[in-house]
Amino acid sequence: MSEVAERQNAGRSPAVVALGGGHGLAASLSALRLMTSRLTAVVTVADDGGSSGRLREELDILPPGDLRMALSALCDDSEWGRTWRDVLQHRFSTEGPLDRHAVGNLLIAALWELLGDPVAGLDWVGRLLGARGRVLPMSCTPLAIEADIEVDGRLRTVVGQSRVAVTPGRVAEVRLTPAGAAACEEAVQAVDEADWVVLGPGSWFTSVLPHVLVPELSAALHRTAARRCVTLNLRPDEPTAMTNLEHLRALAEHAPDLRVDVVVADPGAVIHLDELAAQAESMGARLMLRQVGVGDGTARHDGLRLAGAYRDAFEGFWGDLGTGRGMAG
Known part of the structure; x- marks a missing residue:
């Protein structure tokens, strides 16, 4: 066996x-x-849109958004866990630079800056949530997606997850960079x-x-x-x-x-x-x-x-x- x-x-x-x-x-x-x-x-770790994309570009870090969502899905099923999940998922609505930033993205970015270790930072957020499981990035290097998409019978190369997601057509192949x-x-x-x-x-x-x-x-x-x-x-x-x-x-x-x-x-x-x-x-x-x-x-x-x-x-x-x-x- x-x-x-x-x-x-x-x-x-x-x-x-x-x-x-x-x-x-x-x-x-x-x-x-x-x-x-x-x-x-x-x-x-290839997201380049929204709050994640802005933080990725400004701070040169992994995009935290998908990691935040995974942590939120694993939160402890208690008042403590659900409250901190809601805090992580909360987005600001302002006319200033914080508009549409998720609190969890900012928290994760802060922990990464303090600890200098993406995995350790995510583990600390997991402890805060009482997470039922662990969340890890597939790579500690921010990645970009490049896709060949067939549009009107011709292949077109599209770069960036946010652009690939909204480009009409049939995806023939995807690649990661680097x-x-x-x-x-x-x-x-x-x-x-x-x-x-x-x-x-x-x-x-x-x-x-x-x-x-x-x-x-x-x-x-x-x-x-x-x-x-x-x-x-x-x-x-x-x-x-x-x-x-x-x-x-x-x-x-x-x-x-x-x-x-x-x-x-x-x-x-x-x-x-x-x-x-x-x-x-x-x-x-x-x-x-x-x-x-x-x-x-x-x-x-x-x-x-x-x-x-x-x-x-x-x-x-x-x-x-x-x-x-x-x-x-």
């Missing part, structure tokens, strides 16, 4: 690493925190020691795929003994948006040797079921269909439903970790 199987069969809660950024990562963390206290969030940036050592260690790694949901090309583009982190994702779960997005409102099938194919194209064990998808977000199942199978995974949206027609995940889907996915492999026999379905 593998070391991972021994840990889970011994009755310990699984060690889970969730990778992503923004609202998508916050959704997966809100679900996973209901299942385990051994939870680590690894967060993208290329070859070092991964956060603690993030690599967390992936190496995980029982499960969860990728997605979220902005696919700016929050999910960047994790397989940092060489050391990508190597850890490929070699870890952990099972790998990909959580696909809910169906967007825009009829021209890329489908979940295209997203899963994009993951395979950017990380062709990455084995996946289970793909979680909401039935209402699936357009090409047979093709999606075939794509999942080609990556080594079983497709698991579960309703994980809030049910009001908006593209928002329900924490309890998503937690249920993760429970089913994880328990489907409970006795078969290390054997290659997935039972999720």
Whole structure:
């Protein structure tokens, strides 16, 4: 029996690493925190818009916004934790330079300046919140996203996460600059020691795929003994948006040797079921269909439903970790 199987069969809660950024990562963390206290969030650091972008440019630091959101999602479920979460998420509304700055972004920036260590600063905010888990950057180097986007049959290169996110067209490829940036050592260690790694949901090309583009982190994702779960997005409102099938194919194209064990998808977000199942199978995974949206027609995940889907996915492999026999379905 593998070391991972021994840990889970011994009755310990699984060690889970969730990778992503923004609202998508916050959704997966809100679900996973209901299942385990051994939870680590690894967060993208390529944001260049809003409060994060302004602080990044002015102070030459990592963009703190997605890190703040992940910490807020893990806050202790008490008056103390919820109050400090609300403080972190509060944005000023003024006609001066503080307008739209989030308090949490400023707090994180201050701790980084005082301590000179991004990981230590995030750990201190986690202690303040009583966070149920740990939040780490995927790299301690501020990164930029560069994408080739097909517009009217021609490829156009777009630089910057905020611009990539709003540029219409089909994304053909994404890259990170500087290329070859070092991964956060603690993030690599967390992936190496995980029982499960969860990728997605979220902005696919700016929050999910960047994790397989940092060489050391990508190597850890490929070699870890952990099972790998990909959580696909809910169906967007825009009829021209890329489908979940295209997203899963994009993951395979950017990380062709990455084995996946289970793909979680909401039935209402699936357009090409047979093709999606075939794509999942080609990556080594079983497709698991579960309703994980809030049910009001908006593209928002329900924490309890998503937690249920993760429970089913994880328990489907409970006795078969290390054997290659997935039972999720």
